[in-house]
Amino acid sequence: MLQTLLQRPGDVLTKEELxxxxxxDAxxxxxxxxxxxxxxxxxLxxxxxxGE
Known part of the structure; x- marks a missing residue:
């Protein structure tokens, strides 16, 4: 999950994406x-x- 967040700085990701x-597959x-x-x-x- 952290890697995904780091790959998309500034983007808002949906719960489904995370x-x-x-x-x-789970x-x-x-x-x-x-x-x-x-x-x-x-x-972190x-x-x-x-900010949060």
């Missing part, structure tokens, strides 16, 4: 996406300039 990137709950994004935010820390 789910497909993280779990190709059916997963949307909650998994929320957990993984929260983990990325925790590891706050955005420059104080």
């Amino acid at each position: 789910l497909d990137a993280a779990w190709p 059916t997963v709950e949307e909650a998994n996406l929320h957990v993984q994004i929260a983990s990325l935010r925790k590891v 820390g706050p955005a420059p300039g104080g």
